[in-house]
Amino acid sequence: DADVTQTPRNRITKTGKRIMLECSQTKGHDRMYWYRQDPGLGLRLIYYSFDVKDINKGEISDGYSVSRQAQAKFSLSLESAIPNQTALYFCATSDSPEVSPYTDTQYFGPGTRLTVL
Amino acid sequence: GNSVTQMEGPVTLSEEAFLTINCTYTATGYPSLFWYVQYPGEGLQLLLKATKADDKGSNKGFEATYRKETTSFHLEKGSVQVSDSAVYFCALIYGQNFVFGPGTRLSVLP
Numbered sequence: 001d002a003d004v005t006q007t008p009r010n011r012i013t014k015t016g017k018r019i020m021l022e023c024s025q026t027k028g029h030d031r032m033y034w035y036r037q038d039p040g041l042g043l044r045l046i047y048y049s050f051d052v053k054d055i056n057k058g059e060i061s062d063g064y065s066v067s068r069q070a071q072a073k074f075s076l077s078l079e080s081a082i083p084n085q086t087a088l089y090f091c092a093t094s095d096s097p098e099v100s101p102y103t104d105t106q107y108f109g110p111g112t113r114l115t116v117l
Numbered sequence: 118g119n120s121v122t123q124m125e126g127p128v129t130l131s132e133e134a135f136l137t138i139n140c141t142y143t144a145t146g147y148p149s150l151f152w153y154v155q156y157p158g159e160g161l162q163l164l165l166k167a168t169k170a171d172d173k174g175s176n177k178g179f180e181a182t183y184r185k186e187t188t189s190f191h192l193e194k195g196s197v198q199v200s201d202s203a204v205y206f207c208a209l210i211y212g213q214n215f216v217f218g219p220g221t222r223l224s225v226l227p
Contacts (some may be wrong), residue, residue, distance in 0.1 A: 004160070042220050043161075043206070043208075105151075105166065107163075108160035111160050
């Protein structure tokens, strides 16, 4: 079984709809991240969380919100989807310094392809 | 600020050819440097990493050396295989800065 799972894997929605993407992990990591991938732009960080009570904005947080429901779950919401949010979205996890010196290695889920019409 | 620049692709090689994918970075301090690989339909996987100057990361025949003097972390492999066809991302992490390059698509032909 995959250590980092994302649901749904594909989603098509319409402008103005609210969308939630979910991420779950069984790696026991404290740190979780949401990225979007656009052709030619690589991955850009949307939000990250270093523990359940710690949420931080990334490079491109406008139009997005997140919820860290538990250590293992980190959800990304688009309150009112717009076409330029069409992208591939990745969740990732990493360890914390208290657990491992290798805190900088991130483990990625398989991605969610979102299309906003 | 922190940034990563990669050579533009796509890169097309014949099997057993030598591979170099260039990566340079700008950073305010001493970041950790990474190469991730993305196979079709999958998420990114760590390929190799280096955490300080002159470190060499290696895995599956790929190598990259952290060159502080040239702020580079070029990826090399001596003999590529068809199974190496993928998108390769150079990345840096420094504190709470997580920066990925745009990716370089590699196609290896039999």
